[in-house]
Amino acid sequence: MPTENNNPPLQGLKVVDLTRVLAGPLCTQILGDFGADIIKVEPPSGDQSRGxxxxxxxxxxxxxYGLNRNKRSIVIDxxxxxxxxxxxxxxxxxxVLVHNFKPGTMERWGLSFDDLKEQQSRLIMVAISGFGTDGPLGGTPGYDGSAGAWTGVISANGDQHSGPMRIGLSVVDVSTGLHAAIGVLLALKALERDGVxxxxxxxxxxCAFPLLHPHAANWLYSNVETARSGNQHPTFTPMGVYDTSDDPIYLAVSTDRNFHKLCEILDISHVLEDERFTCMANRAKNRSALIDIINSKLKQExxxxxxxKLNKADIPAGAVLSVAQALSHPHAEHRQMVVSVHDQKLxxxxIxxxxxxxxxxxxxxxxxxDRADILAEMGS
Known part of the structure; x- marks a missing residue:
């Protein structure tokens, strides 16, 4: 276990957080987890996600509750x-100031970066928007799903029968929050060097485009779009979700070596002599036939x-757990990914x-x- 230091890496950093909903609050929460003083500024009605x-x-x-720990709140209209x-x-x-207002809003209030840097030349301002300020989609209202639609993320999800499917998690928002936090750290390093x-x-x-891997690289290098593959990987076989006698299992067999081990464990070594399955490219071409063979064995497990058992043989695999099962799993407890703070689980x-x-x-x-404390610190 790590030895805790009394001086977290971002201690002394003051962040004014004007964000709401998901991407912005996640960015500032990450900074707060490592010692930054996060002052969450809310309108009189509060962050809309409170409701x-x-x-x-x-x-x-x-x-x-899941995105606003390690913050202090003050209402400012x-x-x-x-x-x-x-x-x-x-x-x-x-x-640092972080906001996710629609482009033009801060400028209309006289609080643009150019306005504020006149009084604070060292200020780092993060502006999170749906599509940026300019360009064909600039200024368009943005939510996770709409950005996922415009960027191919939703199109890449699903299978050939279902058509495009919304992803069940707000992956674009989360990607944006993570990239924004990285951006703050990069700007702080540049500030240390340059003083501005x-x-x-x-x-x-x-921030949705980095999620398109390997689909984006496949198209950029071949000009061929990757077909939707649902619970199967578009390249590797067998890699995906399969049924067993009780709950689903995820297999990630990405090498010939691991395929040989899988066949031994499932007692189907005869498959290794079949020319349809001798290499990764052949297995991809004959995916349906191979999956039929594997499914017949998995239903006995x-x-x-x-x-x-597969993990012990160095084959990446995982029981497909529900959210409740995952949060209650002994490894989640061991890795301290569910913690209790003042009798509240978070x-x-x-990191x-x-x-x-x-x-x-x-x-x-x-x-x-925290209104009284924050106003006192401001000298009000």
Whole structure:
């Protein structure tokens, strides 16, 4: 286990968080997990995700609860002159400002990067939008699904019978939140070197494209689109979700060596002599025939038992668990991916630094809970 250091890596960093819903709050929560002081500025009605339930916890939705720990909350009405003045006061001592308003909104309020950098030349501003400020789609309202639609992410999901399918998780939002946090760290490194801040233009649209692997590379190099493959991998076979006698199992057999091991464990070594399956390219061409053979054997196995047996043979495999099963699994507990803070269970921190690990010191705040302290620090 790592030895905790009293000085987290982002201690002393002050972040003004004007974001709501998912991508922006995830970005700032990551920074807060590693010591940054996150001041969550909310409108009088609160972050709209506070009402995105059920379920609810202490009056706010579980969605809000999962993305806003390690933050302090203050209500500021940016439609008022007083609110705009308070933001400028906050910026005087802040290092980073993150917002995800529609392009043009901050400019209309007189709070653009050019406006604010005049009083704080070291300021780093992150602007998260759906599609950026210009171009054919610039300024278009953006949500995870719409960005996924425009970028091919939804088209790549599903199979030949289902057609394009929405992914069951907000992967574009999460990708954007992660890329935005990386952008802040890069800008901080440049600030350390050059002494001036900068503007970071983040869009859901841009951050969806890195999810298109290997589909994007396949098309860019061959001009041929990868067919939708559903629960199967478009290249490797057998790689995908298969039924067993109880629950599904995921197999990831990406090498000839592992295919030989799989055949031995499933007692189908005769398959190795069949020319249709002697190499990866042949197995891909004859996928249906191979899957029929494998399925007949897998239906005699139990998912978790077989997955562990395959893992011991260095074959990547996993029992397909429900969310409840996954969060309750002993390995999730061992990896501290579900933690208890003040008797409340939260997801843990995936970034495991050995010397300066992250920590969860604050539960998500009630709306305006830290107003007095923040105003006092501003000298108001």
């Amino acid at each position: 995105s339930g059920p379920p609810f916890h202490d009056g706010s939705s579980s969605m809000f 940016l439609n008022s002159d007083e609110g705009k003045s308070q933001i400028r006061q906050l910026i005087r001592t802040a290092d 801040g900068q503007y970071i233009d983040m869009s859901l649209y841009d 139990k998912s978790e038992e077989l997955a562990l 997801l843990g921190i995936p 495991k630094l050995s010397r300066t690990p992250g920590r969860i010191s604050r539960l998500p705040p009630n709306i305006d809970a």
